[in-house]
Amino acid sequence: MKYFYSALIVSxxxxxxxxxxxxxxxxxxxxxxxxxxxxxxxxxxxxxxxxLTDPAIPLKDLEAKLESPSIGVGRTFGLFGKTAQVxxxxxxxxxxxxxxxxxxxxxxxxxxxxxxxxxxxxxxxxAPAASPGELAKAERQTVLGTSLTIITPTGQYLPxxxxxxxxxxxxxxxEIALSQPVGRRWLIDVYSGLWFFTKNDSFYPGNSIRTxxxxxxxxxxxxxxxxxxxxxxxxxxxxxxxxxxxxxxxSNDRQSNSRIGGTMVLPVGKVHSVKIAYSTGAIIRFGAxxxxxxxxxxxxxxxxxxKTGF
Numbered sequence: 665m666k667y668f669y670s671a672l673i674v675s676x677x678x679x680x681x682x683x684x685x686x687x688x689x690x691x692x693x694x695x696x697x698x699x700x701x702x703x704x705x706x707x708x709x710x711x712x713x714x715x716l717t718d719p720a721i722p723l724k725d726l727e728a729k730l731e732s733p734s735i736g737v738g739r740t741f742g743l744f745g746k747t748a749q750v751x752x753x754x755x756x757x758x759x760x761x762x763x764x765x766x767x768x769x770x771x772x773x774x775x776x777x778x779x780x781x782x783x784x785x786x787x788x789x790x791a792p793a794a795s796p797g798e799l800a801k802a803e804r805q806t807v808l809g810t811s812l813t814i815i816t817p818t819g820q821y822l823p824x825x826x827x828x829x830x831x832x833x834x835x836x837x838x839e840i841a842l843s844q845p846v847g848r849r850w851l852i853d854v855y856s857g858l859w860f861f862t863k864n865d866s867f868y869p870g871n872s873i874r875t876x877x878x879x880x881x882x883x884x885x886x887x888x889x890x891x892x893x894x895x896x897x898x899x900x901x902x903x904x905x906x907x908x909x910x911x912x913x914x915s916n917d918r919q920s921n922s923r924i925g926g927t928m929v930l931p932v933g934k935v936h937s938v939k940i941a942y943s944t945g946a947i948i949r950f951g952a953x954x955x956x957x958x959x960x961x962x963x964x965x966x967x968x969x970x971k972t973g974f
Contacts, residue, residue, distance in 0.1 A: 689899035689925045689943050691853060691885035694809035694841045696791040698799050699747060703738035704963045709755075713945070713954030726763035728954070732756065732778065742793030743786060751783045754818075757829045776820030778829045785811035790843075796966070804845040813837040813857075823870035833864040833874075837881065853885040859906070872911050879906030879919060885927075893931040899943065900924050922946045925956075937962045 711730040736753035755778040762771035790805040814837075819830025839857030846852060859879040867874035880903060887897035900922070907918040925943025932938055939960040945953040 689883065689885075689901050689923065689927070689941070691887050691897035691899055691927050692843075692851065692895075693811070693855070694785065694787060694807055694843045694853065695851075696747060696787060696794075696799065696802075696805075696807060697740050697749070698796040698966070699740045699742045699793045700795075701740045701964055701966055703736075703740075703751075705736040705738070705753070705960055706734070707736075707939075707958055707960030708733045709956055709958035711954045711956040724764040726761070729760045730954075731758045745792055747787040747791045747793050749783075749785045751781075753781045755779075755781075759829060774820075774825075774829055776829050777818065779819040779831055779835075780816045782814040782816065783811060785809055804848075806845070807843040809841045809843065811839045811841070811857075813839065821866075823866040823868060825868075831864065832866055834862040836860045839881070849889040851885075851887045851889070853883070853887070855881075855883040857881045861906075867910060874908060874910050876906055876908040880904050887927075893929070893937060895929050897927040898924075899927055899941075900946075935964050937964075 709730075709732045711732070712728065714725075714727055732755045734753050734755035736751060738749060738751040740747065740749045742748065756776070757778045758773070758775045760771065760773050762769070764770070787807055787809040789808040791807045791809070794802060815831070815835040817830060817832050817834060819828075821828045821830035821832040823832075837857045837859045839855055841853065841855040844852045857880075859881060861876040861878070864874040866872075881901065882903070883899070883901045885897050885899050887895050889895045901924075902922045904920045905918065908915050922945075923943050924946045925941060927939065927941045930938045930940075939958075939962065941958045941960075942956070944955040
């Protein structure tokens with residue numbers, strides 16, 4: 665029975681890890697940017713909060729903490745005359761979970777790499793490929809964009825261990841977005857996507873099969889330009905679905921949750937910027953009611969201009 669309760673803790677910690685990856689708030693993800701630009705990003709995130717469980721399960725006062733530094737790289741380029749971008753990010757994580765199991769306080773720690781995230785985006789309308797000079801002269805337009813995000817099973821995952829930072833499966837999210845400027849300083853973004861998950865056929869204790877139904881994801885952001893390259897945003901997201909099963913037995917973990925937050929970007933010189941973000945659960949039906957703080961440093965640079973003539 666002790667191991668049964670411990671296995672249940674695993675599934676609820678996975679809610680923290682998966683939600684922190686899949687339910688992020690990302691304003692201006694479809695902003696028009698110059699092509700032929702390389703982005704280097706380092707960041708650190710801290711998440712904490714209570715984990716909600718089925719009242720019938722003897723798990724009480726569950727609290728999780730997750731610290732996660734990350735490094736990422738991105739590249740913008742022209743594709744069929746449109747602005748396109750690819751990004752890759754690799755996070756590391758330290759996780760701590762504590763709670764009362766069968767009336768006995770318990771805790772566990774885990775550290776290692778989390779799953780890598782890949783993203784490809786294409787701005788379909790309103791954002792033809794442009795150099796920095798051309799973009800500086802361009803008028804602000806409505807932008808229609810699309811993207812595909814992939815979370816790869818590269819994170820630490822040992823089937824015989826109760827706690828893992830990786831998910832041992834692939835996740836895919838196609839998304840469509842609309843970015844609408846309002847006046848000279850305001851911008852409204854809305855995104856709609858759907859997460860798809862492959863099965864984990866090595867779920868604890870190593871021979872169980874865990875599956876998850878698709879999960880809808882919706883985001884809305886309202887941002888304001890304070891000055892060139894400095895802006896703030898109010899962020900909202902809602903996600904629903906994603907009920908999981910283990911060996912064909914469905915869990916009572918269907919998501920129907922919303923989160924709110926804020927983001928600020930501050931320029932540092934001509935090619936650097938700092939991004940500070942905060943988000944917290946607003947309405948939680950089931951899952952991880954967590955709060956997240958993050959800070960990131962971004963550096964952007966361009967290749968040398970192409971020479972023409974002799």
